[in-house]
Amino acid sequence: MRLLKNTWYVAAWSKEIGTDFFTRTLLDEPFLFYRKADGTPVALVDRCPHRFAPLSLGKRVGDNVECGYHGLQFDCSGRCTKNPHGDGRIPPAAKVRSLPAIDRHGLLWIWPGDESRADVNLIPNFGHLESPGLKTIGAQMLQLAHYELVVDNLMDLSHVNYLHAPYQQVDDFLQAKHDVVQEGNTLESRRTVWSTRAPQSFRPFLSDPDAPVEYWLNIRWHAAGCCELETGVVPVGEPREKGLIRIGSHIVTPESETRTRYFYASSRNYRLDDPEADEETSRWQQIGFHEQDKPMIEAVQSRMGDSDLLSKRPILLATDAASIRARRLLASMIDDETAATQSASPAYA
């Protein structure tokens, strides 16, 4: 599938990966993940170069992997370290692809592109996930849809007034001030309602749920699929820092053209030690993401078949501005990358 290569993708929550083998298909490749004895994460393509057996059907030998079919061993860099057959010579092609993999902000990130460019400073800042001033509740799920449809869903949050009504519905939200701002390769959609009724999702945590509030909803996209959503309410006239704020992490990694691994979390700045508030968040994530977003996004995928969205000429509304710009920006980044790769390679006839 068409993918941006020189970028970090989330493969898993860090806590999903331990010393046991863990497999997940991402970016159209089957991967094997595990941690070395010292905790360093390992990301290998889960396929032996001998007979294409999944290495995950084999076993660990120290920090190395032994194929369960005919016993070749590979180290964490994918180099073959043992051939138990015949004279034991190791064929030069006996290599497994290994990807740069790093834990950051509680997530395991992998880099599918040019390894020499895998700069950890390019990982988007999701530090809020580990901030001591916030309480974070999150998980992951599968969406049977192209990842850009999931990004569209995030970058056009007007859908909360319909798909997530009444829980997340906000009066006057659709006519609110709406800015779409690009900074380098990130894109932010900002909406503010200066005075409205707090949405149901905030009301239990406000001292006066009926007092008018300023409501804001900002979402920032980093290519290819990392979105950071800030939503808050504050009594009208007060500074936003005094408000109830939730930072949402919404990160998608394509598994294939029509499957997307979706990592989500909500980090709130209030009631940090309140198990009921934790439970409320988990319940909403279950309802909102699994029972409302997922069926809708998958139905859209189903109605589109294997067509690309823009090729089907959707009508475009004001609310599509951010999602369409993100699609175009990503497409141009992939085009640039493809062109650079081609010019860097020798030209074959």
Added chain:
Amino acid sequence: MRLLKNTWYVAAWSKEIGTDFFTRTLLDEPFLFYRKADGTPVALVDRCPHRFAPLSLGKRVGDNVECGYHGLQFDCSGRCTKNPHGDGRIPPAAKVRSLPAIDRHGLLWIWPGDESRADVNLIPNFGHLESPGLKTIGAQMLQLAHYELVVDNLMDLSHVNYLHAPYQQVDDFLQAKHDVVQEGNTLESRRTVWSTRAPQSFRPFLSDPDAPVEYWLNIRWHAAGCCELETGVVPVGEPREKGLIRIGSHIVTPESETRTRYFYASSRNYRLDDPEADEETSRWQQIGFHEQDKPMIEAVQSRMGDSDLLSKRPILLATDAASIRARRLLASMIDDETAATQSASPAYA
């Protein structure tokens, strides 16, 4: 798929459609059906032109439909009546396709072709379904086969002597007088056995089940998939009007190349108020259509793969006359329609 467009297809039994949303894929399109407050049926393509969400995941607002994803509203003609976003301007392309839909004879008919030609007088006469002099028992089912295979099954009723033996078997039936008569675009296959033993399906309702009867079985096909089957027995020498007669309605509408919605009913002229006779009919429809026809037709489809029947060069028997003529007549009607459409359209390079 290749389809006759300018014709009426049955979408549902009228009673299947109420004020709630009802969805069915027909003619390779997903449809949303419901009734307006005044009972008028509505047939819309079940796909929002904005992001291709199924409209059926939204809700009614009066007689209109509101998309459940981003809130566009459409009236029963498919015209967008509300855009809740930005300045609320409605893009000219914001339309949903609506099909002419009408209740007739207890069935809901839709017209996928040129709307200006959707003449209700072109609906085949299935008035027997609502005749007070007949008792009708019917339902519908799915056949995982191309609709022409289901029509073949109906237009070659010699199969009753094998697939539906012994219940519908009739001695001497395969050697009976057999006429195939075309009138305009309808085709009728007529078979008569002048003197035979009544088939088991009629015997319980005859005063002398063992007396020789005249038996007849006529089936008339209207393109694309409407068949009316008359079968009866009468003591030899008596006029047919004095006999036991059943009018079968067998109407197929393609869902896709390999899925067919099959509407069926049996209308009898005897024991109109006899619940046991009703039950007998339901039982036979279950056995004959669901347990005998369906596995056979679906096995044939499976053996044919995605080939067209005639391209596989079946051997042709005398009994195939009507079904093959129906296939050829339908093919020429579709050819004519395609040619007419092309000559009516401006020629693009």
Added chain:
Amino acid sequence: MRLLKNTWYVAAWSKEIGTDFFTRTLLDEPFLFYRKADGTPVALVDRCPHRFAPLSLGKRVGDNVECGYHGLQFDCSGRCTKNPHGDGRIPPAAKVRSLPAIDRHGLLWIWPGDESRADVNLIPNFGHLESPGLKTIGAQMLQLAHYELVVDNLMDLSHVNYLHAPYQQVDDFLQAKHDVVQEGNTLESRRTVWSTRAPQSFRPFLSDPDAPVEYWLNIRWHAAGCCELETGVVPVGEPREKGLIRIGSHIVTPESETRTRYFYASSRNYRLDDPEADEETSRWQQIGFHEQDKPMIEAVQSRMGDSDLLSKRPILLATDAASIRARRLLASMIDDETAATQSASPAYA
């Protein structure tokens, strides 16, 4: 699919076929098998030439088959013997393909190629399956993989040290003397360990399980998919005839590109009347073939998609010698057959 035609394939264990209809898809064709009243096996393509109904949905009429849809009858050679319709004339094309079928060694063999060349003497000798000096335990199963992947698994038995460890593991096996010998169109891989510890699968049956033994494992392949495996242990210095020997029968017949019917048996020369040894064999076949080989082979198929093994450029190890030679020999036999068929046919433009 690409197949050797002029060869015998196993369709079933003989005891699987009785007087009732038995169906199995083999060589990309659906087949109907049954036995005539005199016990002779019949192999017909399971598809009526009239409307492509499976004949297996019909019934026997004596030794003949009556189609369950419209009643055509066929004899065991596939000739149409009755057309119940119209004047009863039988169209010349009303034929069903019948394959030469013969019971030999407890297996039913079919020949999909030129019938005039179907010489029973070309059936590989699996006489050990019925030898009174051996006790045989066997069954069959489905592998969701190309049949050559199953042959590869058999022709490279080094996998027993990994996939079937510890039960079949043999110390020093991978460095053992290994010969690959071709005789005509058969290929044999022979491995011997002159002195080792008996593998767990033999130990319960040895008087001194810890005494060093000579261990051997020879497997002979006959195109397209018949393998005979001899494995044994004998105290060092004794002749092999005095050892514990098992003859494995491993015969694969393709159902389609990615489905393989796999017939297996183990014939031992010890404890012929010991139900516990029988049970031990059944248990091992369940574990080894169903729970170890099958998931691995199917995972390899899944990792390969619909690519051919060699086109994916696997790295080749010493242990691949026999399996790769078998693939090349089979490919050249198919090429030869194709060339011969083409030169024997008139050349059309």
